[in-house]
Amino acid sequence: MTAAGVGDLVLHVDGRQPVSPAVVEMVLAVCERAEDDYGAGLLMVYVSGAPQPGWTRDVNVGLLTKWERAVRRIERIGMVTVAVSAGDCGGTALDLLLATDIRIAVAGTRLVVPVSVDATWPGMALYRLARQGGRLRRAALLGTPVDAGAAVEAGLLDAVVDRPDDALAEVAAAVAGLSGKELAIRRQLMAEATEHSFEEALGAHLAACDRALRRVAVS
Template identity: 50%
Template structure:
């Protein structure tokens, strides 16, 4: 994927930590510095073992969740590449990406600890992004894995393939039309549409249209 300027790897076997949040923050810094030119690729794999939450604090979880929120608002296309078992911070990061590529071996897993699934924002994103199906309910309530083909059917991933390099090259073509700030605006409008009334959304959409018209006028005058 020659146009990609930045990559990040998240190992789901590792616990949530301030260091992990800092890695995401540093990626965001770099992408913002280059104004979102080119897609960003986030590789995710691994799921945590029992006891991963020992010593974890709410402050650290909050820092991690804020880093992910910043990631999913970047002015660049964020492409997730998932392989094998994907849970914990790996699943968190995958669900914050725009376009998701999975290998056939992928299983999306909500980790279970102390007899219950982890109630982090992956639970929120799965419930928001996946249809209200039995498979999603089983994952959220009982930690039942979602296999690759099932994730594709639920639209939690965009494609399942063994040819990751080829899929990345195709995504580069697909996402090359729009990038930077314009992409971030449209992503936010799309996200807000699920929870905002037409009347509330109209003003924001009109402002976005005005911005686009100004850009068109500027290009025409140059």
């Protein structure tokens, strides 16, 4: 897994690599750059690869806790996050794919819930799969790979393309001028919509509307 940034931030994620302190630190470093130096733009996450048998050998709950917090930080970051997936995508790659805003797949992509010993891995990818694509029970329970077309139908991917650069250019044009902080607020409101009733959500939405009106008044 490597990260580099020219203009926008870029993160490359190899799902064949198991969770490790180095992987956690790489993701956290990108988050810190985004929070310190970027108020808008894209965080592009290129994901591919799935774990091999025995990948949990050096993994423990303490490390997993740090990893899940790092993924959650990506999920809440004040930038538009775009994943580009290719080939089989599982493990750390699947975790981060499911935490991004926009997901573009190269033809031939498959989403794979990894298996550990005698069952699918029970990490937070299962939680996100259930919330975002609840019909894919076979993938969550049996580890059956989900091809790109089925993932689009389930809402887990936004598009399958042959030329991801063209799709990224379209996203970048749409994002131009948007505030990362304001986008993060909208993302949170959308996430909470599945958990709260209308009455429970109303106050947070009105507060966001009031904030938007005040921003307009001083612009």
